[in-house]
Amino acid sequence: MREARLRHGLSQQRLARRAGTTQSAISRIEQERISPTVQTMAELLHLMGEELVLNAERRETGVDLTLNRANLELTPEERVQKGLEFADFVRTNRGGEASPQEP
């Protein structure tokens, strides 16, 4: 919001006047002290000759699914067995107590 307002050379007071609100309300939005609704955001941008564009894109999480894909080739029972064995490996290497997993 702040970037858009400055791009249009507007003060908070002027934008507030256009929007029929107060300068402090604009300030609170820009300082992220309140979270405006999408509709309010769209209206404020509209008053500055801009359009709010919302988009949804696939998130890049960086998760490597190699292990998960290998797990999915196993039965649920085998997945749990493998996971608990790995937990035992972690536990052992951290000095905890481990015992053999049941077959």
Place this chain on the structure above:
Amino acid sequence: MAPEDLGKSLQAQPLLSALKRHGVDFVVIGGVAGLAQGSSYPTYDLDVAYGRDPANVGRLVDALAEIGVTLRGAPPDLPFQLDAQTLGNGANFTFATEFGSFDVLADVAGIKSYDALRAASTLKRIAGVEVRVASLDDLISMKRAANRVKDQLMVVEYVELAEELRRREAEDADA
């Protein structure tokens, strides 16, 4: 920060088979359920959600008595009477057993009701025992509600895993 206490090695079979033997109505949740769904995160305890109707609580008490649970992290001299009234007065209990850490929960954050959790669960075989396992969607909701750093990481993995499963189902449907 001190490392997490990983406790004893978890043996799921004796715990799950005791619950089954006593006819307890329960759903496996937590890390073991995540593993069963394909997660790669290790887990160090067994978490189950249980129905709170008096008959089921009674069966759970019998199973817990057979397992031989003690309150985890409680002072040794803290009295704990394992009976239906005690379980009825609480909801979630964390136990230590000779088979590893074992948590039973009637009030699960992120879940609307036990019945809803059960309805969305699927039967899977874990450690030789046929049990109900929480759905991936419910596991995501539970992890969101818990919201510790490790839960946030698991939410990311579970969402990716759900996407992978969706892709596979779509491919199977096209084939």
